[in-house]
Amino acid sequence: MLQVENLSKSFKNFNLDNVSFHLEPGYIMGFIGPNGAGKTTTIKLIMNLLKKDEGKIKIFGKDNVQQEKEIKDRIGFVYDSSYFYEDLSIKQMKDIISPFYSHWVEDTFQKYLKRFDLDPKQKIKKLSKGMKMKFSLSLALSHQAELIIMDEPTSGLDPVFRREILDILYDIIQDENKSIFFSTHITTDLEKIADYITFINKGRIIFSKSKDEILESFKIVKGAPHLLDASIRKNFISLRETKVGFEGLTESPRIIQNTLKDKVIIEKPSLEDIMVYMVRGE
Numbered sequence: 151m152l153q154v155e156n157l158s159k160s161f162k163n164f165n166l167d168n169v170s171f172h173l174e175p176g177y178i179m180g181f182i183g184p185n186g187a188g189k190t191t192t193i194k195l196i197m198n199l200l201k202k203d204e205g206k207i208k209i210f211g212k213d214n215v216q217q218e219k220e221i222k223d224r225i226g227f228v229y230d231s232s233y234f235y236e237d238l239s240i241k242q243m244k245d246i247i248s249p250f251y252s253h254w255v256e257d258t259f260q261k262y263l264k265r266f267d268l269d270p271k272q273k274i275k276k277l278s279k280g281m282k283m284k285f286s287l288s289l290a291l292s293h294q295a296e297l298i299i300m301d302e303p304t305s306g307l308d309p310v311f312r313r314e315i316l317d318i319l320y321d322i323i324q325d326e327n328k329s330i331f332f333s334t335h336i337t338t339d340l341e342k343i344a345d346y347i348t349f350i351n352k353g354r355i356i357f358s359k360s361k362d363e364i365l366e367s368f369k370i371v372k373g374a375p376h377l378l379d380a381s382i383r384k385n386f387i388s389l390r391e392t393k394v395g396f397e398g399l400t401e402s403p404r405i406i407q408n409t410l411k412d413k414v415i416i417e418k419p420s421l422e423d424i425m426v427y428m429v430r431g432e
């Protein structure tokens with residue numbers, strides 16, 4: 151579906167450095183990382199909205215630059231900022247966008263407008279942030295796209311609507327030939343629906359793995375401060391220490407447990423724990 155290989159892009163103060171990952175049909179991949187990590191830059195490069203310095207991007211097995219038009223016909227794209235003409239109504243904007251797609255399904259679009267409670271006569275400038283996102287999603291989901299790519303689609307949305315979007319995304323990938331790639335800061339959304347997580351920090355991929363593998367391989371260890379000698383310390387990715395105890399993320403829980411036995415508590419981390427500790431560890 152999507153294959154990114156050794157992708158690099160340099161700005162004055164930022165380098166996207168040798169980014170590689172891939173997404174198979176039928177899966178949802180979440181793209182996470184702190185502010186300024188390079189998520190939007192990567193998505194813009196995938197969508198050929200930015201020119202790469204080096205690397206290869208293949209979508210449906212085709213080159214994303216040379217076969218851009220054909221590829222984009224099959225992608226549903228949701229971008230984090232509005233790219234609509236603000237003075238037009240929802241219907242007028244849709245009338246401009248829909249002819250670009252060879253598989254536009256008007257019934258599906260109308261169904262989403264109803265489901266999202268959007269009035270086709272409403273001017274775009276009068277839509278709230280959440281309503282604009284709903285309109286964007288309606289467009290992205292109405293042309294039988296095989297790959298949905300979204301940059302922070304759930305940011306600024308209330309929990310009820312966020313859950314509705316997650317349900318819609320989950321329905322979409324029941325068709326095993328479709329995939330979804332989206333960036334987000336809301337890691338709990340990913341815990342609910344993502345199959346794979348790609349984590350980027352400072353322009354480099356830290357990991358791109360299945361969610362289950364990630365949640366299995368990392369552990370949070372808690373214990374009293376005096377337990378932390380140099381040989382134990384080196385097993386942690388990063389540590390939070392106070393006078394009364396420590397808490398740290400490790401990929402080697404067995405080594406720690408074999409040494410410290412029941413003097414420590416070992417817990418499953420959340421994706422947010424993993425992200426925060428890994429960024430601190432860097």
Ligand SMILES: Nc1ncnc2c1ncn2[C@@H]1O[C@H](COP(=O)(O)OP(=O)(O)OP(=O)(O)O)[C@@H](O)[C@H]1O
Pocket residue numbers: 161162163164183184185186187188189190191192
């Ligand atoms: N056109 C540009 N020219 C120069 N620098 C840029 C440009 N676009 C992005 N950058 C820089 O690249 C870095 C990565 O930005 P990017 O928007 O990809 O991060 P992000 O992971 O999407 O962040 P956020 O989570 O805050 O949206 C930032 O330091 C940003 O200032």
